[in-house]
Amino acid sequence: MVSTVTGSAFITDTVLYLREFLRSNITDPLGRAGAGSDFVFSSYPKENVTYPIITVKDKNFGPSVRLGMRTEQQLLPAPFEIRVWGKNVKQRDNLSQDIYYKLRTGQYGTGSESVNVDLHDFALNSMVNVDEDGEEGIKSKVIEIQYIFINV
Amino acid sequence: MTKTQATLGLLNKKFLTATNKGVHKAGFYVVGKVQDSIAGREAEKTSVDTGQFLNSIPNDSDMSKFLISVIKTDLGYPIFLELGTTRITARPHFGNTAAREQKRVKEIIQEKIGRVK
Numbered sequence: 001m002v003s004t005v006t007g008s009a010f011i012t013d014t015v016l017y018l019r020e021f022l023r024s025n026i027t028d029p030l031g032r033a034g035a036g037s038d039f040v041f042s043s044y045p046k047e048n049v050t051y052p053i054i055t056v057k058d059k060n061f062g063p064s065v066r067l068g069m070r071t072e073q074q075l076l077p078a079p080f081e082i083r084v085w086g087k088n089v090k091q092r093d094n095l096s097q098d099i100y101y102k103l104r105t106g107q108y109g110t111g112s113e114s115v116n117v118d119l120h121d122f123a124l125n126s127m128v129n130v131d132e133d134g135e136e137g138i139k140s141k142v143i144e145i146q147y148i149f150i151n152v
Numbered sequence: 153m154t155k156t157q158a159t160l161g162l163l164n165k166k167f168l169t170a171t172n173k174g175v176h177k178a179g180f181y182v183v184g185k186v187q188d189s190i191a192g193r194e195a196e197k198t199s200v201d202t203g204q205f206l207n208s209i210p211n212d213s214d215m216s217k218f219l220i221s222v223i224k225t226d227l228g229y230p231i232f233l234e235l236g237t238t239r240i241t242a243r244p245h246f247g248n249t250a251a252r253e254q255k256r257v258k259e260i261i262q263e264k265i266g267r268v269k
Binding site for chain 1: 236
Protein backbone atom coordinates (compact mmCIF):
# COMPACT_ATOMS: atom_id res chain seq x y z
CA MET A 1 0.00 0.00 0.00
CA VAL A 2 1.25 3.50 -0.86
CA SER A 3 2.31 5.07 2.45
CA THR A 4 2.39 8.66 1.18
CA VAL A 5 1.71 10.40 -2.10
CA THR A 6 4.94 12.07 -3.17
CA GLY A 7 5.23 15.33 -5.09
CA SER A 8 7.37 13.77 -7.81
CA ALA A 9 4.90 10.92 -8.51
CA PHE A 10 1.55 12.26 -7.35
CA ILE A 11 -0.44 10.80 -10.28
CA THR A 12 0.95 7.27 -10.20
CA ASP A 13 1.00 7.19 -6.41
CA THR A 14 -2.64 8.28 -6.17
CA VAL A 15 -3.81 5.81 -8.82
CA LEU A 16 -1.91 3.03 -7.03
CA TYR A 17 -3.32 4.10 -3.67
CA LEU A 18 -6.89 4.16 -4.98
CA ARG A 19 -6.47 0.79 -6.69
CA GLU A 20 -5.09 -0.81 -3.57
CA PHE A 21 -7.68 0.88 -1.36
CA LEU A 22 -10.51 -0.47 -3.53
CA ARG A 23 -8.95 -3.94 -3.66
CA SER A 24 -8.80 -4.13 0.12
CA ASN A 25 -12.11 -2.47 0.89
CA ILE A 26 -14.54 -3.48 -1.86
CA THR A 27 -15.79 -7.04 -1.92
CA ASP A 28 -15.64 -8.66 -5.34
CA PRO A 29 -19.11 -10.12 -6.01
CA LEU A 30 -17.43 -13.03 -7.81
CA GLY A 31 -14.88 -13.61 -5.05
CA ARG A 32 -11.85 -13.36 -7.35
CA ALA A 33 -8.49 -12.92 -5.65
CA GLY A 34 -4.82 -13.26 -6.42
CA ALA A 35 -2.62 -12.50 -9.41
CA GLY A 36 -4.30 -12.46 -12.78
CA SER A 37 -7.80 -12.66 -11.39
CA ASP A 38 -8.15 -9.14 -10.13
CA PHE A 39 -11.13 -6.88 -10.66
CA VAL A 40 -9.59 -3.44 -10.11
CA PHE A 41 -7.52 -2.14 -13.03
CA SER A 42 -5.75 1.09 -14.01
CA SER A 43 -7.22 1.07 -17.50
CA TYR A 44 -9.76 -0.97 -19.41
CA PRO A 45 -8.13 -4.43 -19.85
CA LYS A 46 -7.13 -5.53 -23.35
CA GLU A 47 -7.93 -9.19 -22.70
CA ASN A 48 -11.40 -10.64 -22.27
CA VAL A 49 -12.86 -9.64 -18.95
CA THR A 50 -15.39 -11.07 -16.56
CA TYR A 51 -17.71 -8.39 -15.23
CA PRO A 52 -17.94 -6.59 -12.90
CA ILE A 53 -14.67 -4.72 -13.04
CA ILE A 54 -13.48 -1.37 -11.73
CA THR A 55 -11.07 0.93 -13.53
CA VAL A 56 -9.16 3.81 -11.95
CA LYS A 57 -7.52 6.61 -13.91
CA ASP A 58 -6.57 10.25 -13.56
CA LYS A 59 -8.59 13.08 -15.08
CA ASN A 60 -7.70 16.59 -16.27
CA PHE A 61 -5.76 18.33 -13.51
CA GLY A 62 -5.50 21.95 -12.48
CA PRO A 63 -5.40 24.83 -12.17
CA SER A 64 -3.02 24.85 -9.21
CA VAL A 65 -2.98 27.52 -6.52
CA ARG A 66 0.26 29.05 -5.24
CA LEU A 67 0.60 28.85 -1.49
CA GLY A 68 2.18 32.28 -1.09
CA MET A 69 4.82 34.53 -2.57
CA ARG A 70 8.31 33.12 -3.17
CA THR A 71 7.23 29.60 -2.37
CA GLU A 72 7.40 26.57 -4.60
CA GLN A 73 4.55 24.90 -2.75
CA GLN A 74 1.26 24.57 -4.57
CA LEU A 75 -2.21 23.30 -3.84
CA LEU A 76 -3.47 21.08 -6.62
CA PRO A 77 -7.04 19.85 -7.05
CA ALA A 78 -6.59 16.28 -8.29
CA PRO A 79 -9.64 14.64 -9.90
CA PHE A 80 -9.69 10.90 -10.56
CA GLU A 81 -12.14 8.69 -12.40
CA ILE A 82 -13.31 5.43 -10.93
CA ARG A 83 -15.50 3.54 -13.35
CA VAL A 84 -17.62 0.53 -12.50
CA TRP A 85 -18.43 -1.81 -15.37
CA GLY A 86 -21.14 -4.38 -14.70
CA LYS A 87 -23.39 -6.80 -16.52
CA ASN A 88 -26.47 -5.31 -14.99
CA VAL A 89 -27.70 -2.21 -13.22
CA LYS A 90 -27.84 -3.87 -9.80
CA GLN A 91 -24.21 -4.96 -9.98
CA ARG A 92 -23.15 -1.52 -11.17
CA ASP A 93 -25.11 0.40 -8.54
CA ASN A 94 -24.18 -1.85 -5.62
CA LEU A 95 -20.48 -1.50 -6.35
CA SER A 96 -20.74 2.25 -7.03
CA GLN A 97 -22.50 3.05 -3.77
CA ASP A 98 -20.06 0.85 -1.88
CA ILE A 99 -17.08 2.65 -3.46
CA TYR A 100 -18.44 6.08 -2.56
CA TYR A 101 -19.26 4.97 0.97
CA LYS A 102 -15.85 3.41 1.57
CA LEU A 103 -13.96 6.40 0.14
CA ARG A 104 -16.09 8.85 2.11
CA THR A 105 -15.64 7.00 5.37
CA GLY A 106 -12.00 6.16 4.66
CA GLN A 107 -10.56 9.63 5.11
CA TYR A 108 -9.53 9.82 8.74
CA GLY A 109 -8.06 7.20 11.01
CA THR A 110 -4.84 5.63 12.09
CA GLY A 111 -4.23 3.33 9.13
CA SER A 112 -3.95 3.98 5.41
CA GLU A 113 -6.83 6.46 5.25
CA SER A 114 -6.60 9.11 2.53
CA VAL A 115 -5.57 11.99 4.79
CA ASN A 116 -2.69 9.88 6.14
CA VAL A 117 -1.27 9.51 2.61
CA ASP A 118 -1.61 13.30 2.05
CA LEU A 119 -4.80 13.28 -0.02
CA HIS A 120 -7.10 15.85 1.52
CA ASP A 121 -10.68 17.12 1.13
CA PHE A 122 -12.26 14.12 -0.58
CA ALA A 123 -15.18 15.18 -2.76
CA LEU A 124 -17.51 13.39 -5.13
CA ASN A 125 -17.74 15.52 -8.27
CA SER A 126 -20.21 13.39 -10.20
CA MET A 127 -21.62 9.93 -10.88
CA VAL A 128 -22.69 9.49 -14.48
CA ASN A 129 -24.33 6.41 -16.00
CA VAL A 130 -23.03 5.26 -19.37
CA ASP A 131 -25.09 2.24 -20.34
CA GLU A 132 -24.52 0.50 -23.64
CA ASP A 133 -27.63 -0.39 -25.63
CA GLY A 134 -29.55 -3.61 -25.33
CA GLU A 135 -30.08 -6.17 -22.60
CA GLU A 136 -26.57 -7.52 -23.10
CA GLY A 137 -25.08 -4.01 -23.09
CA ILE A 138 -22.53 -3.33 -20.41
CA LYS A 139 -23.76 -0.98 -17.72
CA SER A 140 -21.16 1.40 -16.38
CA LYS A 141 -21.03 4.28 -13.96
CA VAL A 142 -18.35 6.96 -14.12
CA ILE A 143 -17.55 8.19 -10.62
CA GLU A 144 -15.44 11.34 -10.56
CA ILE A 145 -13.83 12.06 -7.24
CA GLN A 146 -11.41 14.78 -6.24
CA TYR A 147 -8.71 15.17 -3.65
CA ILE A 148 -6.63 18.18 -2.78
CA PHE A 149 -2.94 17.48 -2.98
CA ILE A 150 -0.37 19.87 -1.58
CA ASN A 151 2.98 19.80 -3.37
CA VAL A 152 5.49 20.24 -0.59
CA MET B 153 -25.54 59.01 1.42
CA THR B 154 -28.44 58.42 -0.96
CA LYS B 155 -26.30 59.61 -3.87
CA THR B 156 -23.48 57.24 -2.87
CA GLN B 157 -25.94 54.37 -2.61
CA ALA B 158 -27.36 55.21 -6.02
CA THR B 159 -23.85 55.42 -7.55
CA LEU B 160 -22.84 52.09 -6.00
CA GLY B 161 -26.10 50.51 -7.17
CA LEU B 162 -25.50 51.74 -10.71
CA LEU B 163 -21.89 50.50 -10.63
CA ASN B 164 -23.05 47.13 -9.31
CA LYS B 165 -25.58 46.88 -12.13
CA LYS B 166 -22.90 47.79 -14.69
CA PHE B 167 -20.53 45.17 -13.26
CA LEU B 168 -23.19 42.46 -13.34
CA THR B 169 -24.20 43.36 -16.89
CA ALA B 170 -20.55 43.28 -17.98
CA THR B 171 -19.99 39.94 -16.23
CA ASN B 172 -23.08 38.53 -17.93
CA LYS B 173 -21.80 39.71 -21.33
CA GLY B 174 -18.40 38.21 -20.52
CA VAL B 175 -19.94 34.86 -19.59
CA HIS B 176 -21.87 34.72 -22.86
CA LYS B 177 -18.86 35.83 -24.91
CA ALA B 178 -16.80 33.10 -23.22
CA GLY B 179 -19.65 30.68 -24.02
CA PHE B 180 -19.41 31.48 -27.73
CA TYR B 181 -15.65 31.03 -27.56
CA VAL B 182 -15.90 27.62 -25.84
CA VAL B 183 -18.55 26.42 -28.33
CA GLY B 184 -16.03 27.11 -31.10
CA LYS B 185 -13.32 25.26 -29.23
CA VAL B 186 -15.56 22.22 -28.59
CA GLN B 187 -16.39 22.18 -32.29
CA ASP B 188 -12.66 22.41 -33.10
CA SER B 189 -12.08 19.42 -30.85
CA ILE B 190 -14.85 17.38 -32.50
CA ALA B 191 -13.51 18.30 -35.94
CA GLY B 192 -10.06 17.01 -35.00
CA ARG B 193 -8.27 20.34 -34.71
CA GLU B 194 -7.23 19.60 -31.12
CA ALA B 195 -5.48 16.67 -29.44
CA GLU B 196 -8.59 14.46 -29.42
CA LYS B 197 -9.44 12.16 -32.32
CA THR B 198 -11.91 13.44 -34.90
CA SER B 199 -15.51 12.53 -34.14
CA VAL B 200 -16.97 13.54 -37.49
CA ASP B 201 -18.68 11.00 -39.69
CA THR B 202 -21.95 12.51 -40.86
CA GLY B 203 -21.39 15.83 -39.08
CA GLN B 204 -24.48 15.34 -36.93
CA PHE B 205 -22.58 15.65 -33.63
CA LEU B 206 -20.56 18.66 -34.80
CA ASN B 207 -23.69 20.47 -35.94
CA SER B 208 -25.61 19.56 -32.78
CA ILE B 209 -23.59 21.98 -30.61
CA PRO B 210 -25.64 25.19 -30.82
CA ASN B 211 -23.61 28.17 -31.98
CA ASP B 212 -25.67 30.53 -29.91
CA SER B 213 -25.04 30.54 -26.21
CA ASP B 214 -28.36 30.87 -24.33
CA MET B 215 -28.62 34.62 -23.65
CA SER B 216 -31.76 34.25 -21.58
CA LYS B 217 -29.84 32.75 -18.67
CA PHE B 218 -28.21 35.29 -16.39
CA LEU B 219 -24.51 34.60 -15.74
CA ILE B 220 -24.86 31.09 -17.18
CA SER B 221 -23.67 29.86 -20.54
CA VAL B 222 -24.70 26.34 -21.50
CA ILE B 223 -22.65 24.35 -24.00
CA LYS B 224 -24.40 21.10 -24.78
CA THR B 225 -25.68 18.65 -27.32
CA ASP B 226 -29.15 17.15 -27.31
CA LEU B 227 -28.04 13.96 -29.08
CA GLY B 228 -27.96 10.72 -27.11
CA TYR B 229 -24.75 9.10 -28.31
CA PRO B 230 -22.08 11.77 -27.61
CA ILE B 231 -21.83 10.61 -23.98
CA PHE B 232 -20.37 7.35 -25.31
CA LEU B 233 -17.75 9.33 -27.23
CA GLU B 234 -17.05 11.60 -24.28
CA LEU B 235 -16.61 8.88 -21.68
CA GLY B 236 -15.80 5.83 -23.81
CA THR B 237 -17.35 2.36 -23.78
CA THR B 238 -16.06 -1.21 -23.67
CA ARG B 239 -15.40 -0.95 -27.42
CA ILE B 240 -14.24 2.61 -27.97
CA THR B 241 -11.79 4.73 -26.03
CA ALA B 242 -12.96 8.06 -24.67
CA ARG B 243 -12.77 11.20 -26.80
CA PRO B 244 -13.45 13.81 -24.14
CA HIS B 245 -14.27 16.79 -26.37
CA PHE B 246 -16.20 18.69 -23.70
CA GLY B 247 -14.04 17.74 -20.70
CA ASN B 248 -10.69 18.44 -22.33
CA THR B 249 -11.90 21.72 -23.82
CA ALA B 250 -13.12 22.85 -20.41
CA ALA B 251 -9.74 22.04 -18.88
CA ARG B 252 -7.79 23.68 -21.72
CA GLU B 253 -9.82 26.88 -21.89
CA GLN B 254 -10.34 27.68 -18.19
CA LYS B 255 -7.69 30.41 -18.24
CA ARG B 256 -8.96 32.03 -21.46
CA VAL B 257 -12.56 32.00 -20.19
CA LYS B 258 -11.48 33.88 -17.05
CA GLU B 259 -9.57 36.38 -19.21
CA ILE B 260 -12.58 37.01 -21.48
CA ILE B 261 -14.82 37.75 -18.48
CA GLN B 262 -12.15 39.91 -16.85
CA GLU B 263 -11.70 41.92 -20.06
CA LYS B 264 -15.43 42.73 -20.07
CA ILE B 265 -15.44 43.71 -16.40
CA GLY B 266 -12.28 45.80 -16.84
CA ARG B 267 -14.07 48.07 -19.31
CA VAL B 268 -16.72 49.16 -16.79
CA LYS B 269 -16.40 52.86 -15.91
